[in-house]
Amino acid sequence: MIYLDNSATTPLHPAVREKIIETLDLFGNPSSMHAPGRQVRALIEKSRREVADFFNCSPEEIIFTAGASEANNTILKSAISCCAFCNESRGHIITSNIEHPSVLNTLKCLEQQNVEVTRVKVNKGGIVDPAEVEAAIRPDTVLISVMYVNNEIGTIQPVEAIAALARKHGIPFHSDAVQAVGKIPIDLQKLPVDFLSMSGHKIYAPKGVGILFKRKGSKNICPLITGGHQERSLRAGTENTIGIIALGEAVRQAGLEMEENKKYIGALRDKLEKGIRKKLDHVVINGDPGKRIYNISNISFMNVEGESILLRLDMHGIAVSTGSACSTGSLEPSYVITALDVDPEIAHSSIRFSLGRETTEADIDATINAVYETVSFLRKMSPIR
Amino acid sequence: MDGTNWNYSDKVKEHFFHPKNILDIDEKEYQADGVGYVGSPACGDMMKIFIKVRDDRIADMKWQTFGCASAIGSTSMLSVMVTRNGGMKLDDAWKITPEMIINELGGLPANKIHCSVLGDKALRQAIRDYLTKSGQEARIPKDDKSRVICNCLNITEDDIRMEVLEGVKDFNTLQERTKIGTVCGSCIDTAKTLVNFYVGKYYADEVYGGKEKKG
Structure with missing residues (x-):
């Protein structure tokens, strides 16, 4: 199998896998006072320190969650909850129109509760203009939330600039950094974000664990899950001990491998695009080519439909994803590609290749050939010429 | 990856991976007796069907x-x-x-059925085209309101007529109720004409429309 869907999820890092196996029998509740509990507590706090070291922040600023969707929900819903921002009874949130559904759909829900939302449109390259974010600021703006790297087209957003202007205006800033963490160095002493979300399973840890960074001194947040005192009462529920320990290891490995991965995977991604362009005409690469994360390539193959490409590549043992409507079960193609102000055909014809640390040069060669064969076959049966 | 977890039946997969009767020569060279064309790339679905007719039977279809x-x-x-x-x-x-096609295929996932409704429509268009070209227009069913207006959402002329009968008096209301023309938008002009036509037909007359006038 050739797995080119690493932006959907990643396989376990071998070191993470080892760590999980070592940990499987450590069943103690980290809140317990006795030895089995203390043993697990120590490992969780070690994991928290790994994460804090990685981000150059303090361990108390790290809240373990069940994933980035939960972290995003926590921050967005805090904007209107009982204890936090609403003291000033302001109710306007600024975001972009290409955020992950865990942001966009949560905001849709908040709109039902009288929160007003401005979705700043990206340009044709899929980049948010900080000036437009600034122009959208109102006296009642309670939060700005812009993703670090888009999950479909890989565009890197000017998060530093947006964070800086949010701070200038005294508005809390949150970034969903799921696709950036482990790929772009993030130094939280330098990057002035108040909140940051990340997910374990995009960086070779298992599903079901993620992180919410909450800067010391930032506005209070209202826990999504209330109950026990876990995570300093900001996220109740007995910890996902194995997941958290695994995530600590994944983050540590990411720190070690980041530079090498960037070079290695980036070269393979460029080879893939070059190879495809050499063999096929009428391909469009989506997203500003100069401002993309190195492992994602989102390509539209004109005159053929994405789901057909995906399934035929699957037959060749190659796993990719598509923005075509048929893959979503709706009539609407990808809102991210549609946001680039292109013809809907472009979205219906799009395929996302996302590479990872296990991708090999042979994988890329085989993929170029399979893509050529598949697209040529489907183009032959297309009524559009 | 052998695809065992897809929701598609083996028959669908067989026809998808090894499609039969694709037109792989030039359209002109094929010399079809009738051509039917529905959908648009903007909706993500477009179908073109070519038929040859002998003795009132479909001798070939590409x-x-x-x-x-x-x-x-x-x-x-x-x-x-x-x-x-x-x-x-x-x-x-x-x-x-x-439904007949889906039965032959051994079923389709429910959310994929809308993708399967273009074939029979394109085929009817091709037959209509053949009958017209061969001077047999009289054979096209007179009450044929099954003509599809909005290909993206599969809305027929008869659907529009029924909406008007149920009280729709203008295009905007029709669009609110049916979402017609909200995907690729290419049918909007035709749909507007049809709404006006049926509103005129049913509501211009006091018997149909009571006191309410069209507007």
């Missing part, structure tokens, strides 16, 4: 598509259905429904 796996699978199946056993009679081919 097709092309910009479509997903179920569009490809169902049209390939359709091409087999209408050409086997010496070819289907035109009158019978006219009556083929998506």
Whole structure:
């Protein structure tokens, strides 16, 4: 199998896998006072320190969650909850129109509760203009939330600039950094974000664990899950001990491998695009080519439909994803590609290749050939010429 | 990855991976007796069907598509259905429904059915085209309101007529209720004309419309 869907999820890092196996029998509740509990507590706090070291922040600023969707929900819903921002009874949130559904759909829900939302449109390259974010600021703006790297087209957003202007205006800033963490160095002493979300399973840890960074001194947040005192009462529920320990290891490995991965995977991604362009005409690469994360390539193959490409590549043992409507079960193609102000055909014809640390040069060669064969076959049966 | 977890039946997969009767020569070279064309790339689905007619039967059918796996699978199946056993009679081919194709395929995932409804429509267009070209327009069913207006959302002229009968008086209301023309938008002008036509037909007359005037 050739797995080119690493932006959907990643396989376990071998070191993470080892760590999980070592940990499987450590069943103690980290809140317990006795030895089995203390043993697990120590490992969780070690994991928290790994994460804090990685981000150059303090361990108390790290809240373990069940994933980035939960972290995003926590921050967005805090904007209107009982204890936090609403003291000033302001109710306007600024975001972009290409955020992950865990942001966009949560905001849709908040709109039902009288929160007003401005979705700043990206340009044709899929980049948010900080000036437009600034122009959208109102006296009642309670939060700005812009993703670090888009999950479909890989565009890197000017998060530093947006964070800086949010701070200038005294508005809390949150970034969903799921696709950036482990790929772009993030130094939280330098990057002035108040909140940051990340997910374990995009960086070779298992599903079901993620992180919410909450800067010391930032506005209070209202826990999504209330109950026990876990995570300093900001996220109740007995910890996902194995997941958290695994995530600590994944983050540590990411720190070690980041530079090498960037070079290695980036070269393979460029080879893939070059190879495809050499063999096929009428391909469009989506997203500003100069401002993309190195492992994602989102390509539209004109005159053929994405789901057909995906399934035929699957037959060749190659796993990719598509923005075509048929893959979503709706009539609407990808809102991210549609946001680039292109013809809907472009979205219906799009395929996302996302590479990872296990991708090999042979994988890329085989993929170029399979893509050529598949697209040529489907183009032959297309009524559009 | 052998695809065992797909929701597609083996028959759909067979027709998707090895589609039958694709037009792989130049359209002109094929010399079709009738051509039917529905959908648009903007909706992500487009179908073109070419037929040859002998003795009032479909002697051959070829097709092309910009479509997903179920569009490809169902049209390939359709091409087999209408050409086997010496070819289907035109009158019978006219009556083929998506359900008949889906049954032959052994079912389709529910959310993929909308992708399978283009084949039979394109086929009817092709038959209509053949009947028109061969001077047999009289055979096109007079009450044929099954003509599809919005290809993206599969809304027929009869659907629009029914909406008007249920009280729709203008295009905006029709769009609110049916979402017609909200995907690729290419049908909006035709739909507006039809709304006006049926509003005129049913509501201009006091008997139909009571005191309310069209507007």
